[in-house]
Amino acid sequence: MDAKTKLRMEARARVLKAMAHPSRLFIVEQLKQKERCVAELAQAVGADVSTVSKHLSLLKSVGIVDDRKQGTQVFYRLKAPCVLEFFGCVEKVLQTNLQEQIMLVK
Amino acid sequence: MDAKTKLRMEARARVLKAMAHPSRLFIVEQLKQKERCVAELAQAVGADVSTVSKHLSLLKSVGIVDDRKQGTQVFYRLKAPCVLEFFGCVEKVLQTNLQEQIMLVK
């Protein structure tokens, strides 16, 4: 893997890594419909506000979400909705795995 | 996030996490065309065979790749080619980020 390719793969990995966490996946799904403020998301996820704030800033740093300040609140929204497309494939993989588990038992 | 949702998000995260590494992304791209044995991939990645073997077993454990033994060699192939679809979105995100960097300089 040459240096240029390595840089490209690292950049891609940063984006995917930002998605690859249960809470962050959940957050992305929550933002599918409409924007949400940090407190709302923290409540929905069931984690400390500070924890969720860090998840959000990570998602923002790689360009997956965007934010908008309104008074003391910060609303986050999906900036790259195409990440939602990942789920179809992921679900297909999980389904296939499940089918294979079932086959083994039968 | 209720228990059931949490489990689903964790399952999804496992699949995405398996993708979220520069070497593994490169491996997935290498397998796009045709199957490859471990030594070939190790050579292409530029890492120890043992390291690449572990990357491969991780990809396999989540159902992204599959393997086929032929003599003493093990050929890996893409089992869920739909993961290649991720790249289009990821590249779009990276492009957008880049455009924004450029705007800041101008």
Next chain:
DNA sequence: TGCCTAATTGGCAATATAACCAAATAGCCA
């Protein structure tokens, strides 16, 4: 059987992530 090659596994050290609490910051309004 004994040797060779290919791959996997175990172990370890370095680094990265994650969660929480506490403290700091920022905007609003009395």
Next chain:
DNA sequence: TGGCTATTTGGTTATATTGCCAATTAGGCA
């Protein structure tokens, strides 16, 4: 200004990931 709420940031601890080397396993063949 002072206090209130929302959010971010710092710090710490626990856990997970990564990569290499060494050792093991497994198939092929003399």
